[in-house]
Amino acid sequence: xxxxxxxxxxxxxxxxxxxxxxxxxxxxxxxxxxxxxxxxxxxxxxxxxxxxxxxxxxxxxxxxxxxxxxxxxxxxxxxxxxxxxxxxxxxxxxxxxxxxxxxxxxxxxxxxxxxxxxxxxxxxxxxxxxxxxxxxxxxxxxxxxxxxxxxxxxxxxxxxxxxxxxxxxxxxxxxxxxxxxxxxxxxxxxxxxxxxxxxxxxxxxxxxxxxxxxxxxxxxxxxxxxxxxxxxxxxxxxxxxxxxxxxxxxxxxxxxxxxxxxxxxxxxxxxxxxx
Numbered sequence: 001x002x003x004x005x006x007x008x009x010x011x012x013x014x015x016x017x018x019x020x021x022x023x024x025x026x027x028x029x030x031x032x033x034x035x036x037x038x039x040x041x042x043x044x045x046x047x048x049x050x051x052x053x054x055x056x057x058x059x060x061x062x063x064x065x066x067x068x069x070x071x072x073x074x075x076x077x078x079x080x081x082x083x084x085x086x087x088x089x090x091x092x093x094x095x096x097x098x099x100x101x102x103x104x105x106x107x108x109x110x111x112x113x114x115x116x117x118x119x120x121x122x123x124x125x126x127x128x129x130x131x132x133x134x135x136x137x138x139x140x141x142x143x144x145x146x147x148x149x150x151x152x153x154x155x156x157x158x159x160x161x162x163x164x165x166x167x168x169x170x171x172x173x174x175x176x177x178x179x180x181x182x183x184x185x186x187x188x189x190x191x192x193x194x195x196x197x198x199x200x201x202x203x204x205x206x207x208x209x210x211x212x213x214x215x216x217x218x219x220x221x222x223x224x225x226x227x228x229x230x231x232x233x234x235x236x237x238x239x240x241x242x243x244x245x246x247x248x249x250x251x252x253x254x255x256x257x258x259x260x261x262x263x264x265x266x267x268x269x270x271x272x273x274x275x
Contacts, residue, residue, distance in 0.1 A: 006030060007053045007183075029166040031185045035090045036062060037081065038101075045103060051166055051184045052088065054193040055080075058184075059091045061196025064204075065224040067130050068101040072202050124246060127223060134251040135231045139174035139208055140273045147261050148176050149212045150236055156181045169194045172210040179209065187213055188220045195228045205229025212236075217256060222246040232271055234258050239266055 008027045015024050029051055036046045036059045045068070050058060056078040063069045074096050081090035095101070153170050156178055169190040170181040182193035191213060198204050210232040213221055217239035225233045226246060233247065234255040244266045247254035253268025265272060 007051050029185055032089055034058065035081075037090060037092050038068075038103075039092045039094045041095075043103065048186070048189060050186060050189045053184075054182055054197070055088070055091055057182070057193045057196030057200060058189055059093050059196065060199050061192035061194065061224070063093060064195060064199050065192060065227050067227070068103070069095070069099075069199075072199055074099055075200075124219075124242065124249075127226060127246065127250070130227075132226050132250060133229075134249075135226070135229060136207055137251075138271070139231065140271050141174055141176075141210070141232065142273050143261075143263075145174075145176040146210075146234060146255060146258065146263060146272070149210070149234060150258055152176070152178050153181065153212050153214070157183060166190075167214045169211060169213045171198075171206060172212065174208060174210070176210075187215050187218070188224065190214075191221060191224050195224060198228065207231060210234065212258070216240065217243045217254060219243050219246060222250075222252065222254070225252060226250045232268070234263070 007030050009030045011026050011028050013024055013026045015022050031049055032052060033047050034050045034055060035044055037044050046062060059078060060075060069075055075093060076096050077094040079092050081087045081092050149172060152172070153168055156170065157168050166183050166185050167187045167190050168181055168183045169187070171179040171194060173179055180194060180197060182190050182197065184190040184193060198206060205228060207229045209230055211225055211230045212234045214236060216237040217233060217235040219240060219242040222233065222243045223246060230252065232253040232255070236258050237256065239254055239256045244254060247267040251268065253271040254266040255263050256266060257264045
């Protein structure tokens with residue numbers, strides 16, 4: 001049986017400083033493909049480049065975000081593929097009896113990188129057709145709580161501290177307490193891991209939570225947040241125009257450029273209790 005791949009990989013680097021070259025042992029963020037298969041359909045629905053770790057949660061979160069499953073009970077079992085030997089880069093998801101999902105929307109995911117993109121207008125229409133509800137009003141938070149989130153995120157990023165080379169997504173409650181965090185080479189994978197953890201723990205929807213992602217807020221970040229019922233989404237960088245459109249349509253408070261004691265609110269001002 002093969003051993004699972006670690007989230008960090010050792011490497012020798014050469015540091016050039018003040019004209020001098022010296023070797024140093026360093027750690028890199030591991031990036032490997034993960035194939036997600038549905039059984040008994042024997043159908044590969046996605047191959048994504050990810051950082052190994054929380055693979056089952058990643059698969060569950062991806063399938064939930066894409067509408068393949070809608071509740072914890074839709075998933076009977078998740079396991080690594082065993083084909084002569086155990087393969088930790090292939091995850092089998094066994095669906096409940098009688099569930100026949102529509103897999104056509106997943107065609108765009110057959111191969112995705114850590115910076116994948118999607119067709120914006122078609123994807124927004126797909127969210128509408130799925131009947132995703134507008135996020136309920138509340139909670140209301142102060143700017144001071146929002147200010148505090150990036151430092152809490154960074155302090156909890158164990159793999160980032162070692163490698164400096166991956167993204168994170170975290171949930172906080174309305175008082176700013178860190179509830180959960182996942183890391184990955186891809187922003188969308190980190191969020192899938194986070195949502196998958198909530199799904200498998202029967203904690204969805206996340207109607208009273210704040211999500212903070214490193215990097216920017218793309219369409220996919222808002223798509224996944226919408227399906228999970230997240231009312232406030234924050235990022236340390238800028239959102240895309242389509243991300244703003246999704247946030248506006250589904251009632252999400254979208255915050256960007258969260259740095260120090262400053263941030264921009266793009267939609268949902270009513271949830272920020274500023275003096």
